[in-house]
Amino acid sequence: MLDFLALAYPWTKFLHIISVISWMAGIFYLPRLFVYHTEQDLDETTDQLFQTMERRLLRGIMNPAMIATWVFGLALVFTPGIVYWGDVWPWLKAISVLAMTWFHHWLGLRRKDFVRGDNTRSGRTYRMMNEVPTLLMIVIVASVVVKF
Template sequence: MTTQNRSIDETAGRQAAVKARVAIVVLCAGVAALMVWNPPQLYLWIKAVHVVAIISWMAGMVYLPRLFVYHSDSDPGSQQSETFKVMEARLYRIIMTPAMVVAWVLGLWLAYEGFGFSGIWLWLKIAAVLGLSAVHGYFGKSLRRFASDHRDKPARHWRMVNEIPTVLMIFIVVMVIVKPF
């Protein structure tokens, strides 16, 4: 990678990070304004933002391990490997982690406000979200390993790990919609 290309990538990365921070601040300000305003439909507005955050988080949770599949097949230090490092870092830091934080904060508020933290289904859902958060943490650790060109897991591992967020998501959706317990 040339110095000029690296400089362009770093500038684009900084711009994306600034845009993401601005978006998070605007989102937080909007949610805070909703809570101060306290419209009759506040719970539904918070739920809507919560669902958007979950969709964003889950999109990253299923896409990042696919990037790891392709990254693990690339040669360390190659242009392709360096491109994957940038893509993975931006996805994780700018989209996935903020979306996870928003989903958690608003989800806990919804659990308290709507259900008073009662119901076996809710605790099973929270346990599954904790599991999803642990997978998120594993992806972060793996991202750092890929960034330093450590590749101790084959592409097959990442293909299998790619299914874990999907299975947890299905379980969570069933707990929330069906409430079987």
């Protein structure tokens, strides 16, 4: 199995990068949709349109991309010679990816608030929370590239 992972390494890395890009696109866009959804005076039709866009983004793009990111990321972790756990960078990346996953699930819970009509957060809150994945992305990319 490990030999297969070593042979598949370039493809695994390629698929991991594509998955991360897809996940990050959604994770940046969904809070922005929440801002618009919160700050508009919505009739029933427009509210349903926002809910449809949010649901499709989360379920159709973000969830599969997050799962693929984790699958290919773990395949990279188990590829011989790629990660040395005695360094700081893999731990920092792992913590940041767990935080990104938490944020993803937090967004999913907020979407359910909109579905129930129970959203209590302001557009400002969603704007501020939209900075979280940016900071995590910086830590993750720096960890992998600089390997401190």
